[in-house]
Amino acid sequence: MKIVVIGASGTIGKAVSEELGKKHDIICAGRHGSDVQVDITSVESIKNMYKKIGKVDAVVSAAGGAHFGPLAELTPELNExxxxxxxKGQINIVLLGMDNINDGGSFTLTTGIMMDDPIPQGASAAMANGGVKAFVKSAAIEMPRGMRINSVSPNVLIESWDQYGDFFKGFEAVPVSRVALAYKKSVEGAQTGQNYEVY
Structure with missing residues (x-):
């Protein structure tokens, strides 16, 4: 399969590219140092990415950020x-990429544990994760041409514990290699409308 991995330079994106690259042709996409440049907050940038890559069998998004901070200090601007x-970035990857996916192809988006297991300062990120999960579940029943859509919900990573561990007190971090397998299941499997929890 020909697969584009968006956010390929990140910890999860690298692991997913390596895992899927064992059997498939991978196009790495991201803001920096990738085969194709893309900024998922820009509709034009997403459109340009699809023009450059042409038809693919699967799109994996391991991209997307959110604000972390106390709820009392969360403003509409920070939440945006x-x-x-x-x-919106991940949803637009789907909406703008439908015509680029071959029949029977798939999209895999990324959510996160905070929507199910809240942490202080994580309300905005949890909101975004929950919205992506709801979109995936609903979009799955309308995907055309036998296409599938799933999401992966990672726990905090062992590889990122030094950076994020203080936010996740009492959580048991998971290895990124285990998270990458959930993306593999989504791309190579047959299920749709799923949110694969790697907790």
Missing amino acids: FGIESKL
Whole structure:
């Protein structure tokens, strides 16, 4: 299969590209140092990415950010970051990419544990994750031409514990290699409308 991995330079994106690259042709996409440049907060940038890559069998999004901070200090402007990036950015990857996916192809988006297991300072990120999950579940029943759509919900990663561990007190971090297998299941499997939880 020909697969584009968006966010390929990140911890999860690298692991997914490596895992899927064992059997498939991978196009790495991202803001920096990738085969194709893309900013998922920009509709034009997403359109340009699809023009460059042409037809593919699968699109994996391991991209999207959100604001972390106390709820009492969360402003509409700060909250907008997660909406524009993690939520709308990933949804636009699907909406703008339908014509680029071959029959029977798939989209895999990324959510996260915070929507199910809240942490302090994570309300905005949890909102974006939950919105992506709801979109995936609903979109799955309308995907054309035998296409599928799923999401992966990772726990905090062992590889990122030094950076994010203080946010996730009492959580048991998971290895990124285990998270990558959930993306493999989504791309190579047959299920649709799923949110694969790697907790």
